[in-house]
Amino acid sequence: MKEKIPPLYAGTVTKYVFIESYKATPDDIAARAYEVSGQVMIKETCFGLQITGREEEVDRVIAHIRALDPAHIYVKDRGFPPGDPRRCRANLGGARPGYFGHEYEMGFIRRISIGLEQLENASERPENESEQKETEGLSVKRLMELIDQEA
């Protein structure tokens, strides 16, 4: 018979907090989160935290954490709350599927951190900002440069 699971933590939101910083560790942000935790539920993980609670409460805690290292702390929504029996590996009997996307993006998220740090310094605006590098082939701009060189 299908197991009946009531809706868990209805009316709440869960958010992931990822940290990729040389100044702070997941432990540091956990300690900082507990300082203002109020009514939210905090789960510590190897990459950061999961915070569950009413949206405004969660946002308040996240704002407090983010002040620690704004360009190196990242936040996103999560559908399931922590420990949900349909998702938690304690109930599934093995490794939990998922996290492939996070693993992929965390591999180069330092480039985003650098971009965020540079935002404050408008004087270092790169010349070719309007477009990213072409992934392959010769760009029109480069072709025009070559024509100009030959002329």
Next chain:
Amino acid sequence: MAQVFIYPATSLILSDLVARFGHKPLGTALSVRERIQTAGLDSPPLQMTPDDAKKGLRWAAVEVPSGVRGRMSLFGPLIDQAEAAIIVKNPDFAFGCMGCARTDELVEFLIKQKKIPILELYYPADEEEGIIFVRRVRDFLTGLGGSS
């Protein structure tokens, strides 16, 4: 505050940047949360249910594989709500066992049909592109107005 659809819809980077610049990111987590917090006849669904493939018929034809229709039952309502969109083109992890190239194409098509502001990017390959990536996202989101 605009509702900005992000694709890949599970992207940490896009979700963070959209929220950071004062808008609401529309990602898969919102659809999943709505499902699991809604009580059904028996209980909330495991994640996807056979009904989702039927709901997906609103966005994809019946001969389209059920995997695409099931995905569209998550993405479709978000696209309907979207007031703008940011799409990362050809992300590696949205193809193969993790994703579905046909869904990617259909989502892109549906967003473009909506005639909403769209920003299309590639993931940054180096630090310089990272700076450009963030600035383009920031400029796009600022242009939507109402950001904080």
